[in-house]
């Protein structure tokens with residue numbers, strides 16, 4: 001995914017992921033620059049010249065970070081900004097003591113360092129640990145430092161504000177990790193259950209679903225029918241029109257079959273040009289009539305789009321006996337489908353249920 005952006009008046013396209021880093025790091029830098037410029041004035045006014053000077057240093061580093069980020073070196077910019085926060089936290093604590101709460105920013109950058117996926121995991125972990133280690137050391141080294149500037153009555157509010165501001169990146173980092181995890185879990189489960197060519201369920205998912213449907217049907221004493229459908233002379237389609245056309249036929253068959261059945265029915269690509277359909281609540285006779293109508297519509301659909309090449313399907317149907325095992329009923333449906341092939345194809349065969 002590309003986004004449009006102008007750098008020095010020239011239009012450039014950047015990758016969506018980089019564009020996000022560009023915007024986030026730039027906004028963060030601008031926000032930090034404003035805060036530090038404000039702090040320079042505040043410290044100057046209260047006579048804390050050395051603190052004012054520290055903030056001048058920060059302004060220079062954040063400006064450099066912003067510049068490097070605009071130039072496209074986002075990782076270097078993030079690294080530089082993490083080090084600025086670290087140095088700032090140490091110096092501020094050494095002058096103002098732990099009561100001002102600047103040490104809490106180390107937790108924020110520890111979380112951000114782990115989020116930087118371009119750092120290898122070991123490095124990211126080590127960086128993060130380094131920041132937490134410094135945080136712990138600040139408590140050992142500067143526990144005696146007392147705040148000695150004007151407006152001491154505001155100190156606890158400065159601490160309060162620092163905890164809140166430092167907590168924000170921490171929350172953002174956790175939300176980002178959660179978001180990425182949820183999206184990836186959904187993607188993985190889709191990959192594990194869906195056939196990438198047709199978008200139908202794959203064999204593994206369909207087997208699990210069929211077993212569950214059969215168990216439920218046995219409990220409720222309801223019928224279930226199993227159907228195997230196979231495209232006729234598919235090898236010829238591939239040989240004459242090419243593999244790509246063959247793929248397109250499979251895709252359209254998948255779409256067509258999905259449209260023909262209810263949501264609770266399982267329609268899956270069983271392999272190659274073979275499809276499995278599980279019809280809960282349907283007796284063998286009803287399933288047979290339904291499949292015959294689907295088969296006729298299938299021929300019409302492909303005839304409309306491609307009148308020269310007749311594409312047809314052969315089906316095998318069976319009803320599962322309560323308490324029967326999926327693989328036994330599947331075998332019966334498969335034999336029924338082969339019986340349809342032997343009868344000359346483009347037809348449906350209903351077989352009696354497998355014995356329990």
Ligand SMILES: Nc1nc2c(ncn2[C@@H]2O[C@H](COP(=O)(O)OP(=O)(O)OP(=O)(O)O)[C@@H](O)[C@H]2O)c(=O)[nH]1
Pocket residue numbers: 197230231232233234235236238242243244245246247250271272273341345
């Ligand atoms: N394009 C394409 N072809 C596939 C795919 N999977 C399997 N095939 C092809 O499907 C063809 C199946 O051929 P056969 O098993 O001989 O069956 P058929 O030609 O349909 O003949 P009958 O089933 O007897 O009517 C083979 O040529 C496989 O290469 C796929 O994902 N894409």
